[in-house]
Amino acid sequence: MTTIQLLVATTSGNTEYLADQLAEQLQAQGYTAHVHYEPDYSDLVEAITDDTLWLGCIASHGAGDYADSMLAFADDLHAKKPRLETLHYAVIAVGDSCYDTYCAAGRDFDESLAKAGAKRLIERLEIDMSQDDPEDKASTWLRSLLNRM
Ligand SMILES: Cc1cc2nc3c(=O)[nH]c(=O)nc-3n(C[C@H](O)[C@H](O)[C@H](O)COP(=O)(O)O)c2cc1C
Known part of the structure; x- marks a missing residue:
């Protein structure tokens, strides 16, 4: 079963709130989902297995x-330019x-992981905070992501 690591880049908390909502949805569907509010690079890279999704x-x-x-x-x-061929990933970009x-x-996170050899499961979702309803848009996208797992 896939372990989902949610990596959160936030300054003022909007994205933290969004990640919490997504983690709840994932857990309600039986997934193991961990939210990392200040992701630790070494810990997360070392924990990658065949069943890890970032x-x-x-x-x-x-x-x-x-x-x-x-x-x-x-x-x-x-700086470290890791090789992450076993990793699966998906990105929500908030701006x-x-x-x-x-x-x-x-966009940079998406490109950096692709360059590292990680496998993108779904096209990046971009949330425009001046136009979109973040939770609504992210929930719909999450359902598409889960259909690909
Ligand atoms: C000082 C500042 C700089 C920002 N710079 C960008 C930017 O370069 N590109 C972008 O898409 N959004 C930018 N934003 C918008 C933020 O991404 C948006 O407010 C987002 O909701 C912040 O998420 P957070 O609350 O999780 O930190 C900026 C916002 C602030 C306050």
Whole structure:
């Protein structure tokens, strides 16, 4: 059975709230889901097995940077360039379309994992906080993701 690790990049808490909602939905369906509010790179990489899914819930801040809680993780991911062929992943990018760097951190996370050889299970979801209902959009997307597992 797949273990789902939710990696949360948040500064002001919106994405943390969203990840909590998703984890509850996953657990209600019998999945093992852990939410990592400040993901530890080494611990998460070491824990990867054939049945691990990383679900990145990644808000952009600054000028397209990762939100605070994943700055250290992103630095490690970029510097260490791991090989992650056994990993499956999916990404929710959270941002606001009034920024030129819309969803840049989530896009970077998606590209970085693809370059590391990890397998994307579904197209990235982008949530525009100035337009979308985050929970509604994410719940619909989550159902599509679960259909692919
Ligand atoms: C100072 C600041 C910078 C931001 N920069 C970006 C950005 O570069 N790209 C983007 O898509 N959204 C940007 N946003 C929008 C945030 O991603 C959005 O508010 C999101 O809900 C924050 O999530 P969080 O509460 O989990 O930190 C920025 C927001 C703030 C307050």
